[in-house]
Amino acid sequence: MTSPTYELQGQIVTLLKASPELNALIGGRIYDRVPDSPTFPYVSFGPSDEVSDDADCIDGFEVTMQLDVWSRAVGFPECRRIVDAVRKALPEDGILLADNALVTFNHRISRVFRDPDGLTSHGAMTFVAFVEQP
Numbered sequence: 001m002t003s004p005t006y007e008l009q010g011q012i013v014t015l016l017k018a019s020p021e022l023n024a025l026i027g028g029r030i031y032d033r034v035p036d037s038p039t040f041p042y043v044s045f046g047p048s049d050e051v052s053d054d055a056d057c058i059d060g061f062e063v064t065m066q067l068d069v070w071s072r073a074v075g076f077p078e079c080r081r082i083v084d085a086v087r088k089a090l091p092e093d094g095i096l097l098a099d100n101a102l103v104t105f106n107h108r109i110s111r112v113f114r115d116p117d118g119l120t121s122h123g124a125m126t127f128v129a130f131v132e133q134p
Contacts, residue, residue, distance in 0.1 A: 002100060004100045008063055009048075015095065019089035026082060029042035030043045031044045043082065043086060044070065045068070065128075066124060068123065069082045071120065075121070087110065092105050097131070104130045106127065108126040111124045
């Protein structure tokens with residue numbers, strides 16, 4: 001039995017790497033663990049939550065995942081373009097799981113702000129999925 005969050009993250013990586021629009025912007029730099037000296041811009045996985053939401057005879061989970069966009073270009077435009085490309089690469093009906101059943105997948109919010117270092121634009125995107133586990 002595969003963890004719903006683990007399987008969902010794997011499919012998200014696959015879809016992001018398959019997006020020509022996103023790869024034109026970040027060159028395939030999608031990280032679970034960011035290297036010590038990363039090349040900007042890139043996308044990384046932030047925090048995630050897996051909350052049990054069981055029903056009669058169904059093991060269900062609400063999975064919340066954060067994807068982070070990082071840019072060092074002047075201003076917010078590059079970061080905003082990458083955020084938009086990530087959202088487009090993850091359509092609500094485009095994620096297929098082999099072991100678990102994805103019931104819903106939704107983009108909830110995107111925020112773009114200046115990182116405390118004063119140099120980096122940071123986009124924080126939250127996605128919420130409901131997954132049933134056999």
